[in-house]
Amino acid sequence: MEATSANRPLLVLDLDETLWHGILDPAAPEEGRLLLRPHLKSFLDTVAEHYDLAVWTAASEDWMRVGLKLVALETQFDLEHRAFFLWHRDRCTWRRNEAGEYELRKPARKFRARWIRARYPAHRILVVDDLASNYDCGYGHLVRVSAWNGDKEDSELQALATYLASIAHEPDLRRIEKRSWRSPSL
Ligand SMILES: [Mg+2]
Numbered sequence: 001m002e003a004t005s006a007n008r009p010l011l012v013l014d015l016d017e018t019l020w021h022g023i024l025d026p027a028a029p030e031e032g033r034l035l036l037r038p039h040l041k042s043f044l045d046t047v048a049e050h051y052d053l054a055v056w057t058a059a060s061e062d063w064m065r066v067g068l069k070l071v072a073l074e075t076q077f078d079l080e081h082r083a084f085f086l087w088h089r090d091r092c093t094w095r096r097n098e099a100g101e102y103e104l105r106k107p108a109r110k111f112r113a114r115w116i117r118a119r120y121p122a123h124r125i126l127v128v129d130d131l132a133s134n135y136d137c138g139y140g141h142l143v144r145v146s147a148w149n150g151d152k153e154d155s156e157l158q159a160l161a162t163y164l165a166s167i168a169h170e171p172d173l174r175r176i177e178k179r180s181w182r183s184p185s186l
Pocket residue numbers: 014015016017018129130131
């Protein structure tokens with residue numbers, strides 16, 4: 001296992017529909033059914049060579065931990081214990097959307113906390129999420145992935161690992177145009 005280092009960037013991962021797809025049984029949350037996205041093991045192994053990792057999910061802490069234990073069991077990658085932080089619903093903020101409904105958001109300003117900044121300046125932090133609206137105030141960090149709902153042929157994580165490895169050395173990750181990361185011209 002590689003040690004964390006001041007020079008490594010931080011990659012903040014969303015969970016639901018990014019790394020896995022879950023069907024929560026409200027009557028028994030601990031028994032929710034969870035499927036891991038194809039290529040998850042090679043994705044985690046590859047990005048961990050280049051980035052320190054963290055988790056930010058809008059799900060509950062219980063759901064997050066159930067899922068991360070399954071990830072460790074099935075991939076031998078213990079993201080729960082390797083993550084620089086594990087943020088769940090309590091770290092999100094309720095915001096009103098255009099329709100007037102409240103939604104959970106992940107305000108990127110939270111990356112400016114001193115204990116994070118001391119190790120990872122904002123220009124060295126990327127987030128991976130299937131919902132751009134999660135990060136409405138921090139697009140510079142975002143690498144958007146397609147939402148995964150169980151398609152066994154999905155290869156998004158494979159392509160994403162290659163892309164993330166290719167830009168990890170860039171001094172300012174926020175300035176890179178990341179919206180077209182799937183484009184063959186990259
Ligand atoms: Mg998600």
